Amino acid sequence: MYSIKTKSLTKSFGDLVAVNDISFSVDKGEIFGFLGPNGAGKSTTMMIFTTLLKPTKGNASIGGFDVVKNPKQVRENIGFVQQETTVDEYLTGRENLLLQAKLNHIPKNEIDIRIDEILDLIELSDKQDQSVVTYSGGMRKRLDIAGGLLHHPKVLFLDEPTVGLDIQTRRKIWQYIKKIHTEFDMTIFLTTHYMEEADNLCDRIGIIDHGKIQVIDTPENLKNSLGNEIISLLIENDANNDSFLPELKKIKFIKKINEGDLKLTLFTSNGTEVIPKIFQISSNLGIKINSISLTQPTLDDVFISYTGHEIRDDDSKYDRRREHSKMKRLRQ
């Protein structure tokens, strides 16, 4: 039984294709994460799933209801916690939840019980009658998440649930998300650009970049797909560098090589055996290695291997490319 199913989903704004022909499904009870940099199309996808945007092409269904044909039924079955905290500062914590309960048509005689139950879960019972103005960022976020699941939705959407929070608060929020997941057995769909968050929370991860899903798998499989070790090399600028790469590719344990300017990332197994071979090749070719390191792959590395860039350097990469083409034209 699928909670979310989407086929050929596409959304364009004029010339810009924000979501480009994506298809996937999320099982009932799963925590599924969309991982990608800002502007990758995560939020747009989520806005289509929550009926805030209509797709340009393709379709999506949530809990069995089509987001375009049956938006009302979709809304009855989802909770949506947005990226920015949307609790009303002037109201108390309890009043905020009361508003949320009314918006989602929770039966009158159940409202108080549900609110007490959720306040207890997010450990805000003692602060419930204070204005939200007095709450810290983490407390506001907890209250916001609580509001999203007060009506026990079948699918809970969390858009960047911990963005802008410090690391301790972030961990605390992860605990709450895990707790509500086991307590209410709901499907959770979240977006994030924190590797650690995706690794920590998600049963499966979809890596999305430039509106396309690059890969979907469990965090473990993603990390294992790269081999179990990574060797990073920094080399000195030299004319012989071009012949270095083909030679490296001949080493049998190396699965994949990513090329930076002077940085090479080698996804490999048996790293301790590979390193001496690298030195042999480099000394034969007269290439100077400035530094070398051997690490275990993280989701970060998985991300780079699928998208060719780090999750945060989207802008700088763009600028560099423009600089390059400008320089090229000047030389001609």
Next chain:
Amino acid sequence: MTIVYDTYTIFWRELKRYKKSRSGVLIRLIQPAIWIIVVGNIFSETQPLIQSVGFEGEYIEFMAPGVIILTAIFTSIFGGVNTLWDRRYGFMNKALTSPISRSAIAVGKMSAISLIAALQASLIIGIALAIGVTFPNPLMIIPIMGIVILFSLGFSGISVTLAATAKSQETFWGMINLLGMPLFMLSPALFPLELLPNWLAVVAKLNPVTYTILLVRELMTGVSEGGVPILISVGVILAFVIAMVSIASYVFTREVNKPF
């Protein structure tokens, strides 16, 4: 009836926010208070003019209904601005992804704005009484408040329509300033309809504010002015309100479905 329940939910939220902003209540009173106290006294020498069209009392008693309506106009036409905040800070998306209907959000907002406008207007009536304006028949306050609520509902419709279409605060405030003051000035709020130049009187007769002021003034002072029967005034106000609330619900429902 879910739609009634949903409308009430939004209404309840807007009023809660109003109640918590005590400074806002006072700030909104300053301008009309200045009008009634300062302008009311500056023009007190115009009493003979007022008397020439049949008013017996002081100028301030003549213009008090105008200031009550001024309060209603400005409180309600500013009232829609939180629609922009709601879209900017996510409450709107929260409401839009819940099962409540779009028009319930619009109508809930409008009814809250009109009640708030009426509350502000009643405070101005209090100030008017305090500075010596008298009511020949104090019971008339009840129908006057009814008219103020109804009239403010129409103006809140204008406000919600503008707020839903405006993409920025600047556009919204620009439009409000463009509309608010002229609608107030092109009415018999400060001078009798009979004393306005002809062309102005014609424009004033197209303005729903005119009928509201004539009606409130007649209820407050007992003097009928301009030869407009009460039923016509009530009819104009009702038509204005129905038109504005329908336009606002339609425009709001259409606009909030677009990305902000």
